Amino acid sequence: MATDAPTAINLAEKLASFAEHWSPKIVGTFNGHDIMVVKVKGEFVWHSHPDTDDFFLVLDGRLTIQTEHGDVELGPGELFVVPQGVQHRPVAAEEAHILLIEPHGTPNTGDPATAVAKPRI
Amino acid sequence: MATDAPTAINLAEKLASFAEHWSPKIVGTFNGHDIMVVKVKGEFVWHSHPDTDDFFLVLDGRLTIQTEHGDVELGPGELFVVPQGVQHRPVAAEEAHILLIEPHGTPNTGDPATAVAKPRI
Numbered sequence A, B: 001m002a003t004d005a006p007t008a009i010n011l012a013e014k015l016a017s018f019a020e021h022w023s024p025k026i027v028g029t030f031n032g033h034d035i036m037v038v039k040v041k042g043e044f045v046w047h048s049h050p051d052t053d054d055f056f057l058v059l060d061g062r063l064t065i066q067t068e069h070g071d072v073e074l075g076p077g078e079l080f081v082v083p084q085g086v087q088h089r090p091v092a093a094e095e096a097h098i099l100l101i102e103p104h105g106t107p108n109t110g111d112p113a114t115a116v117a118k119p120r121i
Helices: A011-015 B011-015
Strands: A025-030 A033-043 A054-060 A063-067 A070-074 A078-082 A088-103 B025-030 B033-043 B054-060 B063-067 B070-074 B078-082 B088-103
Touching: A011 A025, A011 A033, A011 A054, A011 A088, A025 B078, A054 A063, A063 A078, A070 A078, A078 B025, B011 B025, B011 B033, B011 B054, B011 B088, B054 B063, B063 B078, B070 B078
Parallel strands: none
Antiparallel strands: A025 A033, A033 A088, A054 A078, A054 A088, A063 A070, A063 A088, B025 B033, B033 B088, B054 B078, B054 B088, B063 B070, B063 B088
């Protein structure tokens, strides 16, 4: 098989390859966006993204996305897009696994100074 | 609850609301893209999208994406992005349920003349 043969991206396998929370890993790219998986538990920080919407799809567990307009409760197979500029905070009582899509280079906290690096796995 | 309160998008509920194959339904929007669910069975047509990558995430069932560079086999929780301009044909022996993301207005066949409308559900 050629090294550039097209290959499926198995999200469960990608998620099994790391343990840390709130540290998105890039698993693919799409139209200038990073496709990422992340494990979350506890409370993130309130933040917004001035230049982009923020895509969340829950793969496993439960996630609350608190927003300035109200809270959204998500379980497996449920998604929510936080509109550009809307203040939000993801919260998970227990570990949850999430698929994220954001433009390449988007800081996860909305602020480059406090953002974590996003390695490709 | 205000009518514009943020609400989760439940993909299984959306998929349960229609039966036809190869007819993507818009369930949300993200950075100028449509987020869609589609039921597929059988063979689609060979096509490419000259201006966009093409995002496929299998939610249920199995999908083969034949491409000019080789075939990709996808099961639940597996995704593949067909790069811009690459000829491809989705094929499913049995019904499969897929999450698609494409720029708003992208014809599903790559050709406006043969594309189906994409209603919002």
